[in-house]
Amino acid sequence: EVGKGTGLGLATVYGVVRQHGGFVTVNSLPGAGATFVMHFPLVGKPGRSPHREEIMLAPRLGSGETILFAEDDNEVRTLGAQVLRAAGYIVLEARDGGEALRLIEAEPGIALHLLDIAMPEMSGREVYKRLVRRRPGARALFFSGGAEDTAADSVAPGDGPEVLQKPVAHNRLLQKIRQALDTV
DSSP, X not given: OTTSOOTTHHHHHHXXXXXXXXXXXXXXXXXXXXXXXXXXXXXXXXXXXXXXXXXXXXXXXXXXXXXXEEOSOHHXXXXXXXXXXXXXXXXXXXXXXXXXXXXXXXXXXXXXXXXXXXXXXXXXXXXXXXXXXXXXXXXXXXXXSSHHHHTSSOOOTTSSSOEEESSOOHHHHHHHHHHHHHOO
16 A cells, blocks of 8 residues: 555566566465565576676765655665665654655755655655755655656656665665765
C-alpha cells in the first residue's frame, strides 16, 4: 500500500534482475505460498562490470552540510541517515511530507532536501513545490520505489530534481548528493 513502506518490493527486485539481463518466475499454490526464482545469465570470463567504476570511486565526503531526509519507511530512513552522518553530513529526518515541511520552516540552513516521492500526508513532489515557493533555488533529490511513484504528481520528466530509484548504492547516493551540493 502506498505510504506504508514497501522495503525492496517485487517491482524493485524485478527491475534489478532485468538490469542484469535476467528474469523472474513465480510458482504459487493456494495455502502454500509463493516461490519467486530469479534467473541471471551465465558469465564467461570475468569482465568489466558496467557499474564497476561508479562503485569503486570514493565520493567526496560532506563537510557538515545539513540534509533533510524525508522517507516514510523507518528502516530505509534510519540506514540512509546513518550513511549520511558517517559521510560528514548533519541529517534531519522526516517521516512524512508534513513533518518535512515543518522542519523546512524551522531550519533555514538546509543545504539539500532528499525527498521520497510517495509519502503519507504529502508527496515528496508536493513538498518540493511548496519548498521552492518559499526558497527559490532550493536543492533537492527525489527517491522512487517504483513506477507508481513517478506518476504520484503531474510533473513533467526533467522538471525538478533528479529521481533516484530505490535501492540506491551508498556510493552512488553520496556522489549524487555531492553533485547536487556542488552545482551552482
